[in-house]
Amino acid sequence: MNNQRSFFFNVDWITVLIYLALCTIGWFNIHAAVYDETHPSIIDPATQYGKQFIWIIGGVVLGGVVLLLDSRFFSALTPVFYSVTLVLLVLVLVVGRNVGGNQAWIAIGTFRLQPSEFAKYSTCLLLARYLSSVNVKVTELKSLLIALMIIFVPMIMIKMQPDDGSTLVFCSLIFVLYREGLSANVLILAGIFIALFIFGLLMKPIYIIGAILIIAGTAIAIFRRNKKIILLTSAAMVLSIAFILTVPFIYTHIIKEHQRVRIDEWLGRASNLKGAGYNVNQSKIAIGSGKLWGKGYLQGTQTRFSFVPEQSTDFIFCTVGEEWGFAGSVTVVGLYLFLILRIIYLAERQRSPFSRIYGYGVACVIFFHFFINIGLTIGAVPVIGIPLPFVSYGGSSLWSFTLLLFTLIKLDSNRMGAINS
Template structure:
């Protein structure tokens, strides 16, 4: 790594990254803590393996920073194609873990290509949007951008791994920043709200409420000659969507997904079955009170009451052992990192770097928001790890790769003109 790179690199983002990784390791150690002593040669211990993966991630960082920044833009398309092939290869050579064929067995470890596909998709999207011919106001260009985002998600869903596929919604953040009409975000948010409302109450009442609101809008705007055909068409689409929710929920979703939605929406209480993880997680977080029980002193954590606590439910360890203060500190660290990355993205001189930066922010935000919401019972359990925190080599390396490519691009911004 050259002196100029060291001087121009954003150390604030790196320090926030290190704080999250090290605090994450401390909580992984606590969540997997037993009576045995920690031995750096015992790979059966979760904390030891995570420690080695952290060391190897530093090697990855050095390699990324040693590359020319133009490498990522020049080979973005090739990296994306290789990523898609790695996802397709799972259907032939993949290893099934917890019901999902999402891994390659390398002998000494398992590798999950979907974790690296996020960075590849971000590069491909940035390359496409930074093309001089691209205009997101044109429908065919919008469709090509949507296709870049959708392909890896479509390859991930059948594994089945809907949680990882959900993350690709994050790439609409950079699209919106680069000029995509807000209509798409409004449609997505409206569809989500209508879906949940229809699950809670009968679709006829949801449709009646929407029709009433649209009628009020038409009455208020009657002097402006509103487009009645547009309102009528919109209402027909909403009616069709609301009355299809029941079919989608019962015939497209799997039973485990239906159960998780029903628990979150309060339609079912299953504290000993499908809702056990979330229930125990809430108990652990609530028992931490303001200051927590102390590191490695969490009774829920040491008792192993929260399944998968060192992976997707690692935030419950923070809540129990570090309390409200510790949980708030972790949230502030994530928010600070994302706000810093937005600042860095806005100061980029090239569109490629800016789009990639917003893609990084979007992926981190979706992972952070969904994971914390899942652990606290606000969202259904979908199996999304907490970036830099949850146990796993693929996850740590994937997020490290995603972040430090952008840090390298930012360090090179002085040479972009």
């Protein structure tokens, strides 16, 4: 009896309630996005919203099972989870079903399993297990390379599908390495190269190179007595100039045509509201038309007349904006921010390095999905096919995020008896 009471009180029910709230919000918005008057019941299994209801029930059951397992189970079987997902990622390339140009699903009856979603979960687990091992430090080259390999192997296999959205999600795990000691200079350098790439598309190279020379020259003049800074500045200058000169080649020969079209649309280098820019334009119209309080449930005209493609999946947030308005949108965004901050809080209070590192992995994956998905619906980022956690339609997505979150909740409930990998 005492163990049962201890289990009940140790579970972080605040996080569980946020999970249930987001699942419910998703269910009702899917109902609004693909509402069919011939199937008005929100639990009709012949519809997307009826199937989502079944998957939510399944997710709750799955979360409950995770909470009943021994915490040591996750660390002990991590290599098995990772291996199974790699096998599924190979299998999907052989027998997978192609949907929208991506061969990312394995058909199991009427259910379509998407291995890439579960690969995020197993990668977070294995990364946590490895980084929490004795004598492993990301400041050492060998340890860093192994950690990167854990991330890159599933990432490369998913890229072969090709699923660019899920591939990019794995890049967010670099922040887990930063939390565990990776130099901030790596993140700064990555940010600089991303900025240089964007500037390289918007401006002539000569102007950017001139700016680089001015900045580097100023830094060298200020720190002229510090040979180390002069050397690093000079190296950064040469690398930056070399990178700027390769941007046209990268953009033309490495980035695929459909990706170039989306980037051009995002940067304003091209505008085709009937082509590549159609989805985002209709999404922004839907969100803007909701004004402060929204048009009301099932009253969104952009939603009811299917102006926005993929509105139950990638563009589900524009349904929130149109029918719930600014107030509803802020509420949903607030729930996500609260959830992410809560996850970080849970991670930081762990006594086990495995649990802490895993918690940061969960935070990174959920934040990336949240930021990119909402960003693409308002035109803040290029269009990338990526679901909104717990809200977008899809069983694989919902269940993989459920596993991610409830595993952390379980590890947190046992933090006083911290596990060691």
